Amino acid sequence: MNLREIKLPTTLKSIEYRGFFRSGLPSIVIPNTVTLIGSEAFKDCYSLNQIIFSTNLEILNASAFENSFNSAIVDLPNNLKSINDYCFRNSSITQINFGSSIESIGHYSFYDCHLLTSLQFPDKEISLGNYSFSGKSSIKEISIHSKLTGRENHPFFNMSDINKITYGENRYNISRRARLLYESKRNQLAKYIKINK
Numbered sequence: 001m002n003l004r005e006i007k008l009p010t011t012l013k014s015i016e017y018r019g020f021f022r023s024g025l026p027s028i029v030i031p032n033t034v035t036l037i038g039s040e041a042f043k044d045c046y047s048l049n050q051i052i053f054s055t056n057l058e059i060l061n062a063s064a065f066e067n068s069f070n071s072a073i074v075d076l077p078n079n080l081k082s083i084n085d086y087c088f089r090n091s092s093i094t095q096i097n098f099g100s101s102i103e104s105i106g107h108y109s110f111y112d113c114h115l116l117t118s119l120q121f122p123d124k125e126i127s128l129g130n131y132s133f134s135g136k137s138s139i140k141e142i143s144i145h146s147k148l149t150g151r152e153n154h155p156f157f158n159m160s161d162i163n164k165i166t167y168g169e170n171r172y173n174i175s176r177r178a179r180l181l182y183e184s185k186r187n188q189l190a191k192y193i194k195i196n197k
Contacts (some may be wrong), residue, residue, distance in 0.1 A: 030054045111135040126154035
């Protein structure tokens, strides 16, 4: 679909399954009435380099932006709670900024996002799915200010480029949380850990 421009109505409540699948949109503004973006809604949108999300968006469904974006910075809204499986898999995003309400990041959500170089999580409990940030990764820095759950899911599996991990002040045991980085320089992890006071 060679769609280059669209203005969405301000009465829109959701963008459903494959709504803009393989469109040529370089940018889009999602009206603030939208609370859900459906599965594969923007899958294979290779030209997309800017998106302004609805401030009331709560759910991104499976593969919503899989194989999409063109070297884009993605700012997720503060009301977003759930990023479902494969949502941004193999997408060309250079930076992802999570909102303050994020609760869960699904399986393989950011798998093979090879242009991402750093991650910063908000200060809250977040559940991470299987291999959520693994695959072809260029991530060098991770800043963790929250209680991340899902250690058994290896969310940072085999990230060989990691060279800095920063933990915020918290009551959680570092050795337990370091297991999140299973096989990610696990033998060198200790020298990269920094605690913010």
